[in-house]
Amino acid sequence: MSSLIRSVRLRGYRRLYGPSSLLAGRFYQTDAMTGEVVALPDIQPSNLQFVKTGNPKAPPPSKSLMFGHTFTDHMLTIPWSSVEGWGTPKIGPYGPLSLEPSCTVLHYAQTIFEGMKAYRDEHGKVTLFRPDMNMKRMNTSASRIALPTFNGDALLELIKKLIHSERDWIPREPGHSLYIRPTMIGTQRFIGVAPPSEALLFVICSPVGPYYPKVSSPSRYMELRNISVPLPVVCRSIMSLIPALLIQRTTKGTGAYKLGVNYAPGVMPQKEAAKMGYAQNLWLHGPEHYLTEVGTMNLFVVLKKGDAIELVTPPLDGMILPGVTRDSVLALARDHASGASKISNLPEKLIVSERAITMKEIQDAEAAGTLVELFGSGTAAVISPVNRIGYLGKDVLIPTGDDGMGPISRPIWTELTGRQMGTIPSDWSVPVTA
CATH class of the missing domain: 3.20.10.10 (D-amino Acid Aminotransferase, subunit A, domain 2)
Incomplete structure (x- = not known):
């Protein structure tokens, strides 16, 4: 199967890929035995695995928050490969990633990200602001640098589950929020400029205060x-x-x-x-x-x-x-x-x-x-x-x-x-x- 090469047209130019190719926002693979083109698995929220941290932290006082310095107990990770498509999504303890020094993100900046916020209203209800636009833009960014695309609704469902697990980290004071950072990186062990055959999508969360304290005074x-x-x-x-x-x-x-x-x-x-x-x-x-x-x-x-x-x-x-x-x-x-x-x-x-x-x-x-x-x-x-x-x-x-x-x-x-x-x-x- 690895010997099969398909040439596909992507965003106005031609590229050579291995056994899987990006076609109309989906990745496909050619069966080596039958020649049939089949879609690789997309993100499946129903397969989510949840591993709770054994060392939960207490959320810090809201008045001490600085933007981007504090992170919650858990993170979402979803691996991808050109052979198996999107793998099992996992919510587990926040912690370091294990990366090979030869992985493509470290050499060729194969990384994209988004910035979102979850808010808690005066009644305690938690909401996201226009998250569909972030999912659409992240897919567009992924396509631009030949990272894998995904079902935006599926990822959003998983992000909601992550936020729900971290809901105690969302400050209750007016103007505070939970900053959400979806990120995707190329993780293939390979020194060479080419689309990565492996990638990792992860989401981390950070409680933040208002950019303008006391809300009424931006300055x-x-x-x-x-x-x-x-x-x-x-x-x-x-x-x-x-x-x-x-x-x-x-x-x-x-x-x-x-x-x-x-x-x-x-x-x-x-x-x-x-x-x-x-x-x-x-x-x-x-x-x-x-x-x-x-x-x-x-x-x-x-x-x-x-x-x-x-x-x-x-x-x-x-x-x-x-x-x-x-x-x-x-x-x-x-x-x-x-x-x-x-x-x-x-x-x-x-x-x-x-x-x-x-x-x-x-x-x-x-x-x-x-x-x-x-x-x-x-x-x-x-x-x-x-x-x-x-x-x-x-x-x-x-x-x-x-x-x-x-x-x-x-x-x-x-x-x-x-x-x-x-x-x-x-x-x-x-x-x-x-």
């Missing part, structure tokens, strides 16, 4: 961590800074996928920005200096357009990540603009645009007094306002309110966090426990 978080409020950012020309980032921000690159390889090249520029007195980098693309993302967040700009307000974000053209929070901001703003629903304190005349925007347009708007605000969006902070942009040796100043936010970001942040925490009913909230 307070920045103050507690000695970060300027709101975020000052410095522009980076991707073409002149780091070649790897140029790859990330091209339409045929990897910027639209949540890959580990996209994040490491930004660490050094982040350190340089801090030395210059800026909290983040604003990534620009091309000689026109198109805005793409701010730090690891999607980007929004608010402009005055006559008697209306325009909310602008760069389009999904293959250079930027299709963020769940980005999509949520756009959906809420468009519903408000169309009259399908209304958000308190948002302007009645609101234009929502997905279009290219350059630093020259930002500069011109500042000079004309039509630059209203600029903010980033993401799972961790929801909304992060920006108050100045370092560009070509000068600062572009951006208006902010007393709390550090603006007339558009503040009501959208309030609406989004209300839906996440359950104070505002929403179809986006998916129940985990009653």
